[in-house]
Amino acid sequence: ARNLLLGAACLRQLKSAAAAASATGGQSASLNLAREAARAGLVRALLSGELDLALPAYTPVQLQDAAEKEQLEERGHSEGGADRLLGRLEKSLETSGTAVPGVLCESSEDSTELVRRGCSDSGYAAASEGLGLESLPDLVEAASVQEAVFGRLFVTLDWHSVRRLDSVGTLEVPTHAVGSCPQHPHPIFYLGTTEDDVFVVIVPCGDKAKAPSEEAAFCFCTEIVQKTKPVEEAPYGAVQLPGISVRDAVRTTAISKTEVMPESSFTLAEFCSLRVTAGRDMPGRLKQESGKEENIFRVQRP
Secondary structure, eight states, X not given: OOOHHHHHHHHHHHHHHHHHHHTTSHHHHHHHHHHHHHHHHHHHXXXXXXXXXXXXXXXXXXXXXXXXXXXXXXXXXXXXXXXXXXXHHHHHHHHHTOOOTTEEEEEESOHHHHHXXXXXXXXXXXXXXXXXXXXXXXXXXXXXXXXEEEEEEOOOOOBSSOEEOSTTOOEEXXXXXXXXXXXXXXXXXXXXXXXXXXXXXXXXXXXGGGSOOHHHHHHHHHHHHHHOEEOSSOSOSEEEEOOEEEEEEEEEEEEOOOSSSTTOOEEEEEEEEEEEOOOOOOTTOOOOOOOOGGGEEEOOOO
């Protein structure tokens, strides 16, 4: 998966649709009612201060062996690691109830019509032009898909501060924070945007030969970010990076199972359009001075 967050949001939508459909069934409906009754009872006991008295009436169920969980975490780079991350991220989204900014997911049993409507949305025409979306509805129809989720992650962000360096798109962005990871030889940079809680994370990989494959990139970056600690005295005050334009046409990936829905198999169709630039020129804006040469980290084009 190229975007685990969007994949997890789609998986959550699919799981919710399946749960709603099964709520009319006998045993599934009974299990759902029992789960909600147990949850309501625990909440009442907690609020009344009688949780200790209520707990003996419940029987704990072990959902995952501790050794198995530790093994899964240690195998972040192994084959299928992205699938495991996808499942764990979906569980995290469901537990927290977090609404992911910029993500819109829609599910339907009429998969072909859903995909056709999503691909032809005029609001995303410029971003999706030339990505081969016109073939996606026919692909879904030929595969006789029973149910589908169409998800979008559409976000436009402005740098908190940026300086355009040349006519080919090179830009310089001040660092919000710099971190260090014991398993990675290069510093990790957090660049600020106009959204206070949204940052662009730069993970330099050195020469191209040492960069992870696309399949391993998500696990690689996730592990590094999780283990990164802030540096008290940042060695760099700014990052220079080239303008980037990435347009990936539709491609499909088979997912045999996930931790969330292990009995089901999925086909993930993805496409991507990404641009990193200095943004629009603002007439009358004061030019910012560049930082000292020794305090600037230069990121090479991947």
